[in-house]
Amino acid sequence: MGDSNSKIPVSSVFDPVSTPAHEINVIALFSIGITAVIFVIVGGLLTYAIVRFRRHPDDDDREPPQVYGSNPIEFAWTTVPVLIVLVLFLTTARTIYQVQAPTRPPDAISVRVIAHQWWWEFRYPDLGIVTANELHVPLSDRQSPTPTFLALESADVAHSFWVPRLAGKTDVIPNRKNEMWIDPHVAGTYLGQCAEYCGTEHGLMLLRVIVEPRADFDRWVAAQKQPPAVDASVAHGRQIFESTACVNCHTIQGTAAVGRFGPDLTHLMTRVTIGAGVAMNTRDHLRVWVDDPNVMKPGALMPAMNLGDKDLDDLVAYLATLH
Amino acid sequence: MAGSIDHEIPLSATEDLQSLPVLGKLHEWVVTVDHKRLGIMYIAGGLVFFLVAGLQAATIRLQLAFPDGNIVSPQVFNRLMTVHGTAMVFLVGMPILTGFFNYLVPLMVGARDLAFPRLNAFGFWLWLFGSLLLYFSYIAGDGLYGAGSAPDVGWFAYAPLTELPFSRGNSTDYWILSILLTSVGTTATAINLIATAFCMRCEGMTLNKMPVLVWLAIVVAFMMIVALPPLSAAQAMLLADRFLGAHFFDTQAGGSAILWQHFFWIFGHPEVYILVIPAFAFASEIIPVFSRKVIFGYSVMVAASCGIAFISMSVWAHHMFSVGMTPAGNSFFAASSMMVGVPTGIKIFNWLGTMWGGKLRFQVPMLFSLAFLFQFLIAGLTGIMLAVAPFDWQTTDTYFVVAHFHYVLVGAIVFMIFAAIYYWFPKVTGRMLSEKLGQWHFWLFLIGFHMTFDTMHFSGLRGMPRRIYTYQPGRGLETLNLIESIGALVQGIGVLFFVINVLRSLRSGDIAGNDPWDAWTLEWSTTSPPPEYNFATPPVVRSRRPLWDLKHPEDPDWKYE
Numbered sequence: 001m002g003d004s005n006s007k008i009p010v011s012s013v014f015d016p017v018s019t020p021a022h023e024i025n026v027i028a029l030f031s032i033g034i035t036a037v038i039f040v041i042v043g044g045l046l047t048y049a050i051v052r053f054r055r056h057p058d059d060d061d062r063e064p065p066q067v068y069g070s071n072p073i074e075f076a077w078t079t080v081p082v083l084i085v086l087v088l089f090l091t092t093a094r095t096i097y098q099v100q101a102p103t104r105p106p107d108a109i110s111v112r113v114i115a116h117q118w119w120w121e122f123r124y125p126d127l128g129i130v131t132a133n134e135l136h137v138p139l140s141d142r143q144s145p146t147p148t149f150l151a152l153e154s155a156d157v158a159h160s161f162w163v164p165r166l167a168g169k170t171d172v173i174p175n176r177k178n179e180m181w182i183d184p185h186v187a188g189t190y191l192g193q194c195a196e197y198c199g200t201e202h203g204l205m206l207l208r209v210i211v212e213p214r215a216d217f218d219r220w221v222a223a224q225k226q227p228p229a230v231d232a233s234v235a236h237g238r239q240i241f242e243s244t245a246c247v248n249c250h251t252i253q254g255t256a257a258v259g260r261f262g263p264d265l266t267h268l269m270t271r272v273t274i275g276a277g278v279a280m281n282t283r284d285h286l287r288v289w290v291d292d293p294n295v296m297k298p299g300a301l302m303p304a305m306n307l308g309d310k311d312l313d314d315l316v317a318y319l320a321t322l323h
Numbered sequence: 324m325a326g327s328i329d330h331e332i333p334l335s336a337t338e339d340l341q342s343l344p345v346l347g348k349l350h351e352w353v354v355t356v357d358h359k360r361l362g363i364m365y366i367a368g369g370l371v372f373f374l375v376a377g378l379q380a381a382t383i384r385l386q387l388a389f390p391d392g393n394i395v396s397p398q399v400f401n402r403l404m405t406v407h408g409t410a411m412v413f414l415v416g417m418p419i420l421t422g423f424f425n426y427l428v429p430l431m432v433g434a435r436d437l438a439f440p441r442l443n444a445f446g447f448w449l450w451l452f453g454s455l456l457l458y459f460s461y462i463a464g465d466g467l468y469g470a471g472s473a474p475d476v477g478w479f480a481y482a483p484l485t486e487l488p489f490s491r492g493n494s495t496d497y498w499i500l501s502i503l504l505t506s507v508g509t510t511a512t513a514i515n516l517i518a519t520a521f522c523m524r525c526e527g528m529t530l531n532k533m534p535v536l537v538w539l540a541i542v543v544a545f546m547m548i549v550a551l552p553p554l555s556a557a558q559a560m561l562l563a564d565r566f567l568g569a570h571f572f573d574t575q576a577g578g579s580a581i582l583w584q585h586f587f588w589i590f591g592h593p594e595v596y597i598l599v600i601p602a603f604a605f606a607s608e609i610i611p612v613f614s615r616k617v618i619f620g621y622s623v624m625v626a627a628s629c630g631i632a633f634i635s636m637s638v639w640a641h642h643m644f645s646v647g648m649t650p651a652g653n654s655f656f657a658a659s660s661m662m663v664g665v666p667t668g669i670k671i672f673n674w675l676g677t678m679w680g681g682k683l684r685f686q687v688p689m690l691f692s693l694a695f696l697f698q699f700l701i702a703g704l705t706g707i708m709l710a711v712a713p714f715d716w717q718t719t720d721t722y723f724v725v726a727h728f729h730y731v732l733v734g735a736i737v738f739m740i741f742a743a744i745y746y747w748f749p750k751v752t753g754r755m756l757s758e759k760l761g762q763w764h765f766w767l768f769l770i771g772f773h774m775t776f777d778t779m780h781f782s783g784l785r786g787m788p789r790r791i792y793t794y795q796p797g798r799g800l801e802t803l804n805l806i807e808s809i810g811a812l813v814q815g816i817g818v819l820f821f822v823i824n825v826l827r828s829l830r831s832g833d834i835a836g837n838d839p840w841d842a843w844t845l846e847w848s849t850t851s852p853p854p855e856y857n858f859a860t861p862p863v864v865r866s867r868r869p870l871w872d873l874k875h876p877e878d879p880d881w882k883y884e
Contacts, residue, residue, distance in 0.1 A: 034707075039700065042675075049678045066878075069619055070676075095711075193788060195788040199475075
């Protein structure tokens with residue numbers, strides 16, 4: 001199932017493509033530099049002491065001179081660290097304010113991120129779009145930036161939204177509204193996942209962010225606003241969907257299904273993965289998933305549907321038309 | 324003290340029991356109020372839980388050795404990581420370290436026991452009961468809902484995952500009660516240590532002449548008294564939420580998830596220092612003896628420890644940089660967290676100053692102590708990186724943090740626990756541990772430690788969050804995780820050498836004598852093991868190193884202090 005990642009670069013925090021991640025990368029390298037110098041000096045002194053002052057085999061067994069301490073030396077090795085801390089603190093505070101107090105241009109994109117056990121709901125209030133697990137955002141170029149501002153909410157327990165190449169993580173906490181922002185300037189797919197332990201399937205609460213040039217993004221938005229095409233050949237599958245418990249949790253626009261407990265399926269087939277990234281969105285995987293989600297994602301809150309083979313085929317055939 | 328307990332038990336009952344050799348011995352240990360026996364029981368109990376929780380860690384590493392791992396289910400994995408973390412802190416670190424203080428503080432101040440021997444026994448049995456409750460949850464945790472299950476909410480148990488809608492059954496209740504009980508036991512020990520160090524020092528031992536270890540025991544005890552009540556209060560509130568319909572942390576009824584985090588970490592961060600300052604204490608006794616030099620900057624060492632204790636009370640929210648605090652809040656906690664690095668650095672420099680110009684002997688206690696110095700240096704430096712709040716936004720809740728705190732908890736604390744065991748085992752048992760097996764133990768554990776925990780920094784920086792039960796292939800994590808798991812195996816083999824060494828030496832180790840390391844503090848002036856009353860006549864001291872004065876009458880310490 002992991003073939004889904006094979007063409008996507010590693011999500012290294014040192015490979016930023018968005019301003020918050022970039023700012024963090026700069027101060028990360030700065031602090032690593034400072035600490036590396038400290039390590040070389042102190043580690044070098046320790047090594048020197050160990051080698052130089054080891055007891056020689058022909059030692060005369062007399063005790064070495066006893067030195068009880070030295071106030072000037074103590075003063076020196078207190079002052080120097082204090083100065084280092086001061087410099088590091090000032091640069092840290094600068095970056096904190098830069099990342100946490102951004103200016104919001106008028107054409108910024110707003111997204112409500114609602115974390116659930118164990119998937120992500122994305123709602124674009126200004127565009128009237130709802131999707132899940134795969135966040136689409138436009139490329140932001142430096143001349144006319146179109147950053148995306150995320151309002152983070154949780155439907156149940158504490159989660160954390162983390163896409164390492166775009167920004168540091170921000171926790172998603174019930175009964176609290178958090179905010180973060182990204183302005184990716186390289187198109188591509190970026191992997192992330194929930195970073196705060198949130199129960200059984202915390203490990204597979206994956207997410208991906210798809211960054212596209214503005215024209216592609218607008219095309220995607222337009223497509224998401226359309227209701228899915230009605231296909232008479234899958235009417236039986238649709239009828240199964242509408243007459244079983246599916247509708248309690250899922251929404252498909254233009255049908256009786258208006259549930260909000262699970263992901264909106266209106267444009268299911270425009271998503272690359274299913275089950276919050278657990279598998280590629282192929283017909284075979286979809287069939288396994290609908291039959292019993294626990295096979296792919298043990299503990300997932302969606303129950304096994306217990307349909308017969310024929311009904312299952314028809315239902316999957318219907319879902320496969322939801323472009 | 325020994326006399327008083329005999330009066331409590333009807334004479335006939337004791338005689339009956341003593342006629343049965345095994346039961347009689349057991350009975351002696353159960354009714355004992357002797358600080359040495361209680362200390363040994365703390366340490367032995369802690370080591371047993373160390374092996375159990377270590378095996379749980381090994382299972383975690385087995386599961387994560389390969390992507391899409393399928394050794395255990397996510398449910399089992401989450402219980403493993405929760406119980407591993409909880410046990411290593413409350414059932415392993417705390418009892419072993421308080422066990423050492425129990426054993427050593429009265430001996431080092433020349434007293435016959437702790438100030439309140441019965442309170443001491445009470446604390447131990449509370450701790451043991453609490454500890455057993457945690458593992459008993461494996462049998463009973465699911466309560467009336469079905470078969471057993473252990474807590475699966477993570478060792479810091481963030482709300483509202485612990486609330487009834489998300490945690491049914493009783494596993495979370497076992498977690499709460501276990502920690503409540505062990506915390507009460509620990510508080511009792513803390514009071515006892517303070518009273519002993521302040522009131523029961525032998526003639527001539529002013530505060531300024533106490534061994535560094537005793538000073539640090541006082542510091543740790545005060546930190547326990549300050550840090551544990553918020554934890555206990557939070558546990559009580561959580562119990563009220565779960566059983567009495569309160570809503571402290573119940574977000575569905577307007578409670579606050581963040582409140583739990585503040586309560587937990589205002590305990591949790593001082594707790595790190597409660598665990599690591601005893602490691603400093605061991606290092607401050609062992610490094611001088613094996614360098615053949617007096618500790619460099621005694622009063623600065625003590626002052627730095629007090630400084631750490633104070634500052635560590637105001638750094639807790641650096642565990643919460645990602646919860647969405649204001650920039651001002653984040654800046655404050657970044658500053659305080661960096662500041663705590665200063666006194667910590669001073670301690671490393673003073674150990675360096677102690678070794679400088681000495682004649683270093685590389686026996687096993689010193690090997691572990693030297694590895695501790697390097698590893699604690701690295702742990703401190705990654706700690707500084709984590710205090711840089713923006714860097715923390717990337718690294719918190721990832722394997723980078725897992726690497727950092729295992730560098731502290733294993734690289735510093737477990738290494739110093741091993742050093743302390745090799746150093747004081749001869750005093751406690753009268754027999755030496757094997758130097759050769761000890762070398763095997765040290766080198767295997769060292770290599771395994773670095774294989775596992777060095778690599779974890781990099782898996783964290785490559786986007787691997789902590790507490791995930793599996794990861795998909797193709798994310799650049801396969802090689803790192805495999806090395807980490809092999810390292811866990813190597814550490815396990817190292818610990819096996821340690822277990823063999825202890826069992827072998829208990830039966831047939833070389834006889835230690837009173838003072839095998841040619842050391843300077845009071846515990847080495849009495850027999851090994853010490854008699855129940857510790858010292859036949861109360862000792863009188865004139866300096867911080869009374870045995871140095873005895874061995875070097877021409878050049879005693881008290882001339883210089």
